[in-house]
Amino acid sequence: xxxxxxxxxxxxxxxxxxxxxxxxxxxxxxxxxxxxxxxxxxxxxxxxxxxxxxxxxxxxxxxxxxxxxxxxxxxxxxxxxxxxxxxxxxxxxxxxxxxxxxxxxxxxxxxxxxxxxxxxxxxxxxxxxxxxxxxxxxxxxxxxxxxxxxxxxxxxxxxxxxxxxxxxxxxxxxxxxxxxxxxxxxxxxxxxxxxxxxxxxxxxxxxxxxxxxxxxxxxxxxxxxxxxxxxxxxxxxxxxxxxxxxxxxxxxxxxxxxxxxxxxxxxxxxxxxxxxxxxxxxxxxxxxxxxxxxxxxxxxxxxxxxxxxxxx
Numbered sequence: 228x229x230x231x232x233x234x235x236x237x238x239x240x241x242x243x244x245x246x247x248x249x250x251x252x253x254x255x256x257x258x259x260x261x262x263x264x265x266x267x268x269x270x271x272x273x274x275x276x277x278x279x280x281x282x283x284x285x286x287x288x289x290x291x292x293x294x295x296x297x298x299x300x301x302x303x304x305x306x307x308x309x310x311x312x313x314x315x316x317x318x319x320x321x322x323x324x325x326x327x328x329x330x331x332x333x334x335x336x337x338x339x340x341x342x343x344x345x346x347x348x349x350x351x352x353x354x355x356x357x358x359x360x361x362x363x364x365x366x367x368x369x370x371x372x373x374x375x376x377x378x379x380x381x382x383x384x385x386x387x388x389x390x391x392x393x394x395x396x397x398x399x400x401x402x403x404x405x406x407x408x409x410x411x412x413x414x415x416x417x418x419x420x421x422x423x424x425x426x427x428x429x430x431x432x433x434x435x436x437x438x439x440x441x442x443x444x445x446x447x448x449x450x451x452x453x454x455x456x457x458x459x460x461x462x463x464x465x466x467x468x469x470x471x472x473x474x475x476x477x478x479x480x481x482x483x484x485x486x487x488x489x490x491x492x493x494x495x496x497x498x499x500x501x502x503x504x505x506x507x508x509x510x511x512x513x514x515x516x517x518x519x520x521x522x523x524x525x526x527x528x529x530x531x532x533x534x535x536x537x538x539x
Contacts, residue, residue: 358403442518459482
C-alpha cells in the first residue's frame with residue numbers, strides 16, 4: 228500500500244534524518260560543496276579583520292595593540308616598559324610582564340592587587356596601589372603646591388623636574404590619608420650646586436604644611452656642610468619648619484651630577500619610620516607627625532623624579 232507523502236516525511240525524520248523542503252537540485256549542490264571541502268553555501272562568513280578591530284574598552288586602541296585592553300588608556304603609558312600599561316599594571320614602576328601575584332595564595336591567603344615584585348608584604352593580603360603618578364601629564368601635579376624661594380617644578384619628558392638649584396624647593400599635597408603607606412619615588416640628579424651649603428633630595432610622608440611652615444618624616448639624601456663637614460648622607464630625614472635634619476644612623480653617599488637612586492619611606496606605628504635608599508634600609512624613631520600628605524623636596528640641585536607610587 229502507498230503511504231501518504233506526509234507520513235513518509237515523519238517516518239524519515241524519526242529515523243534520524245532532518246526533513247527538508249529543499250529540492251533535489253539544492254541537495255546536490257550541497258553535496259558538491261562538501262565533497263570539494265568548501266564551506267556550505269549558506270554558512271555565515273567571519274571577517275577576521277572585524278575580530279582584530281575590536282576595542283573592548285572603547286579607548287580608541289584596538290585589542291591586539293592595547294596594553295590594557297580592558298581598561299581605558301588611550302595614551303598607552305607604560306612606565307616600566309614591560310608591555311603592560313600603567314592603568315592595569317600591578318607593579319607599574321617595576322617590570323613584571325607576567326604580572327605574577329602568587330605570594331598571598333602561596334601563603335594560604337587571598338591574592339591582593341599588588342604584584343609580587345613590588346608588594347611590600349608579598350605574603351599578606353590587603354595591599355592596594357592607591358596612587359601612581361608616571362609624570363606624563365601636568366594633571367599629575369594639579370592641586371599640589373610649591374614652596375621655597377627655589378621652587379620650579381614641572382612635568383617634562385615623563386618626569387617631575389625641579390629646575391632650580393639655588394636653594395630649598397618643595398612640592399607637596401596635604402590630606403592624602405597615606406600616613407602608614409609605602410611611598411616610593413626614583414630620582415636622578417641632573418646638576419648639583421656645589422657652592423651651596425646644603426645639597427640633596429627626599430620624599431616625605433606624614434607631611435603637613437601651611438603657607439609658612441611644614442613638618443614630616445622623609446627618606447633621601449642630604450649634605451650639610453655646616454654640621455657634617457661636607458659629607459652627604461642617605462638616611463631617614465626630618466623636616467621641621469625650614470630645613471632637613473638627618474638621623475644619627477645615616478650612611479655616607481656621593482651626590483653628584485648623574486647620581487640616580489630610589490627613595491622609599493614607610494611610617495610604622497606612631498613614631499617609627501623605615502627608609503630605603505637604593506637597597507639600604509634605615510629605621511629610626513623620629514617622633515609622631517600628624518600630617519597625612521606627601522612632599523617632594525630638593526636642596527641646591529636640579530633633579531628629575533620618574534614616578535610616585537603609594538601602596539597601602
